Amino acid sequence: MREISITGGEPLTRKKTALSNKILRELNDLKRKYDNERFSLLPALYLFQREYGWLSAEALEKVGEILGVPKTTVKSVSTFYAMFRHKPMGRHLIQLCTNVSCMIMGCERLTDILKTRYGLGPNATTHDGRFSFLVMECIGVCDIAPAMVVDTDLYGNLTEDSLIGILERYE
Amino acid sequence: MNSAGNVLLRNTRCQDPACIDDYIREGGYRSLRKALSAEPGQVLDEVKKSGLRGRGGAGFPTGMKWSFAAADPQMPKYLLCNADEGEPGTFKDRVIIERNPHLLIEGMVISAYAIGAASGHIYLRGEYAKARDGLLQAIKAAYEKDFLGDDILGKGARFHLRLHLGAGAYICGEETALIESLEGRRGHPRIKPPFPVNEGFSSKPTVVNNVETLANIPYIIEIGGDAYAKIGSPECPGLKLFSVSGHVNKPGVYELPMGVTLQEIIYTHCGGIRDGRKLKGVIPGGISTPVLLPDKIDCPMDFFHLQKAGSMLGSGAVIVFDETVDMVKVCLRTAEFFEHESCGKCVPCREGIGWMRAILDRINRRDGCEADIALLAEVSRNIKGKTFCPLGESAATVVQGFVEHFMPEFEEKVGSR
Ligand SMILES: Cc1cc2nc3c(=O)[nH]c(=O)nc-3n(C[C@H](O)[C@H](O)[C@H](O)COP(=O)(O)O)c2cc1C
Ligand code: SF4
Ligand code: FES
Secondary structure (H helix, E strand, O other), X not given: OOOOOOOOOOEOOOOOOEOOHHHHHHHHXXXXXXXXXXXXXXXXXXXXXXXXXXXXXXXXXXXXXXXXXXXXXXXXXXOOOOOOOOXXXXXXXXXXXOOHHHHHOOHHHHHHHHHHHXXXXXXXXXXXXXXXXXXXXXXXXXXHOOOEEEOOXXXXXXXXXXXXXXXXXXX | OOOOOOOOOOOOOOOOOOOHHHHHHOOOOHHHHXXXXXXXXXXXXXXXXXXXXXXXXXXXXXXXXHHHHHHOOOOOEEEEEEEOXXXXXXXXXXXXXXXXXXXXXXXXXXXXXXHOEEEEEEEEOOOOHHHHXXXXXXXXXXXXXXXXEEXXXXXXXXXXXXXXXXXXXXXXXXXXXXXXXXXXXXXXXOOOOOOOOOOOHHXXXXXXXXXXXXXXXXXXXXXXXXXXXXXXXOOOOOEEEEEEEEOEXXXXXXXXXXOXXXXXXXXXXXXXXXXXXXXXXXXXXXXXXXXXXXXXXXXXXXXXXXXXXXXOOOOOEEEEEEXXXXXXXXXXXHHHHHHHHOOOOOHHHHHHHXXXXXXXXXXXXXXXXXXXXXXXXXXXXXXXXXXXXXXXXXXXXXXXXXXXXXHHHHHHHHOOO
C-alpha cells in the first residue's frame, strides 16, 4: 500500500479550506480496507462530499492525487453518478420522486407548489440558498407515494398542504 | 406493513430489527449452524433441489449459478449481494434489509460457504440511508457473535462482509456494471462471456445474487430443498415478495407463493382498486416489464406464465392503474426514466431512447401527428436486438407495449380519432 503524507493542511479550495486531519485519517483507513486503491474511489468521493457538501474541481483533484488516479478519470467517474454533486447546494435538499407510482398519485401538484410558492424549478436552488430541488427517480417507497426526502428525512403520502407544512420546518 | 407471509418478512415484531438477540431468539442463525455441519456440496445440492430462481429480475436458477462458480478452480472467489434496487415500483429489498438485516447476512454466509467464497460485499443503493445504518449495526453484531469472521461458529469457515454504497445510477443494478462500480469505475456493463461466475470482481469467480434470493437461503436449508420446491408454481417454486403500488386500497410488500394471480394480489390482498374505480392496466414486474390489460389478471405471477402473457415477472413490482390514468403520460415518463438512466455506452440505447422520448413528448403535448405513432414503432424496432445490455431493449419493448395496448389514447392525442 502506498504511503500518503500530507503535512500541514494543503489548500483544498480557493477559499483555502484545509483538509482536516479527520478526513485524511478516514481516507487512509478507507484505502487500507481495499486490496486495490482504485476500488476506494467511490467511498472517497462520498467522504469528501459529506465533509464539504459538494465536490469542487479541487476536491476531485485532491481525491485523485491521494488515490493515485488521474484527475480526468476521477471526474469521469464522479459525474457518472447522480448522487455526486458538482455545484454548491442550498441549505436543504428537497428530493422529490416523480417516477410512475408517485406521478399517478399526484406528484405533479407538488412540483407545481415548489414552482409557484418557492420559485423553485427542477434541479435549481432558491435565491436565498434555503432549498435545492432535485428530481428523483423512484426512491423505493412507492407504497407511500407521492414521496420525498428532505435532507435525510423521509416523507410520504404527501398532499399540497402537508408539503407546505413540512417545508416550513426547514429554515 | 401488510404481509401475508412470515418467512422473508419474519422477525418484524421486535423493536429493533438489527438486534441480533431477537433474531436468534426467533430461530435465526440455526440454518447457518446446520449448513456448516454439512459439506459445501450438500448445501449446494439442497439449493439446486429447491428450484430457487434469482429474484433480481432475470430468474436464473440459483443452484446452477453457484455450481459454475464453485467448479471454477481459481481462487479467491467472491459473493456479491445486489441491493441496488433501482427498478421503479420496487421496494422489497429495502423492506428485508430494514426489517430483517440478519436474514440477509445469514443467507450470505451460507451461500458463501456453498460456493467457497471467503469475502463478499453488499452493494446497497446510495439513497437507502436507513437500511445502511441498520445493516452496518447488524454486520458488526454478527462479527461479535462469530457469525462472520475467520472462524465462524468455531467450525473453521471464513467469511468477511463489507457494505458498499451505490451513488445513484440505475444501471449499476446490472451485475457487470455493479462490479465495474465496485471497482471504482463508471457503471458500464461488461461484455459477456466471460460471465461473472468465472471472471467477475477483481477478475475472480464471483456470484452476484439479489437480496431476496439470498434471504430465501436460510429457509431452504431449514426445511430442505425438496420441501421448498413444493411451494407455489411447480415450474418455478418458492416464496415471492410483491411490491404493490398505485391505485389499490392497501399498497405494500406482500409475501406470497410464486404463481399467485394478479387478480388475487389486487383484489384479495390489496383490497381492490381505490374509490371502487375500474382497473385500466397493470405493470407486473417494475417499469422494465410491459403493461398488461385487465383481461390478463388471471395470469399466475411467475417467470413462465407472465412471459406467455406478454410481459415478465421482473422484480415483482406491481403498479396498478385505475381508469383515470393517462397512459400516454405514463409511457412518456417511462421513456424519460430510461433516457436518464442509459449509461451511454452504446448508440441504439443512448440515442434511440432520446428519440422515443422526444416523439412521445410531442404526442403528449398534442403537437404530434399520425405518422409519429408509426415513427415511434420504427425507432423502437431499431433499438431492439441491437443494444449492449438489456436496459435499451426493455425501454423499447415497454414503450411498444404501451402503444399497442392503449393505441386509441395515442390516436386521440394526435387527432386521428
Ligand atoms: C438494467 C438492469 C438493472 C438491474 N437492476 C437490478 C437490481 O437493482 N437488483 C438486482 O438484484 N438485480 C438487478 N438486475 C439483474 C442483475 O443483472 C442480476 O441478474 C441479478 O442481480 C442476479 O441475481 P439473482 O440471480 O439473485 O436474481 C438488473 C439488470 C439490468 C439489466
Ligand atoms: S443498452 Fe443502454 S444501458 Fe446498456 S450498455 Fe447500452 S447504453 Fe448502456
Ligand atoms: S415511484 Fe416514487 S417512490 Fe417509487
